[in-house]
Amino acid sequence: MSQAVVSEPLERTLVLVKPDGVRRGLAGEVIGRIEAKGYRLVALDLRTPDAALLAEHYAEHEGKPFYAPLVEFMGSGPVVALVAEGQRVIEGFRSLAGATDPTAAAPGTIRGDLGRDWGLAVQQNLVHGSDSPVSAAREIGLWFPAL
Ligand code: IDP
Numbered sequence: 807m808s809q810a811v812v813s814e815p816l817e818r819t820l821v822l823v824k825p826d827g828v829r830r831g832l833a834g835e836v837i838g839r840i841e842a843k844g845y846r847l848v849a850l851d852l853r854t855p856d857a858a859l860l861a862e863h864y865a866e867h868e869g870k871p872f873y874a875p876l877v878e879f880m881g882s883g884p885v886v887a888l889v890a891e892g893q894r895v896i897e898g899f900r901s902l903a904g905a906t907d908p909t910a911a912a913p914g915t916i917r918g919d920l921g922r923d924w925g926l927a928v929q930q931n932l933v934h935g936s937d938s939p940v941s942a943a944r945e946i947g948l949w950f951p952a953l
Pocket of ligand 1: 872876905906927928929930931933934935937
């Protein structure tokens with residue numbers, strides 16, 4: 807007799823290893839934590855994003871004091887962009903990443919273990935992760951239009 811199994815739907819999220827993470831050689835560490843948690847990589851790319859892509863990606867922050875330094879920093883070198891997939895991966899990666907401020911981020915998280923404040927106008931906090939299903943769909947469309 808077959809048994810009905812109800813499973814939660816798969817989600818996808820956009821993760822960026824920011825230029826500070828790539829420069830410090832931490833891309834592999836971040837990818838390792840995503841894979842060790844049990845999420846699956848469905849796309850992966852190393853590139854230096856142009857100003858147009860970053861303006862779209864960070865549109866919600868336009869006008870804030872850290873917006874210009876943020877866009878400049880994010881375009882300062884290569885980032886690793888990836889799409890990870892799994893049940894509740896959006897929330898799960900945010901939990902792996904830790905709080906936005908790396909000084910306050912809990913030990914055990916990517917930002918808490920590997921990040922710190924460098925006294926700069928923008929938080930160089932190693933990673934980005936989409937914050938909701940709507941953001942994830944929008945950001946994956948921007949970074950990986952073929953998906
Ligand atoms: P999140 O990356 O944790 O989702 P957001 O509030 O979406 O945080 O901010 C986007 C990025 O902008 C942060 O990751 C950080 O790099 C930068 N940022 C956010 N708030 C500040 C701030 O108050 N000062 C400097 N940089 C900030």
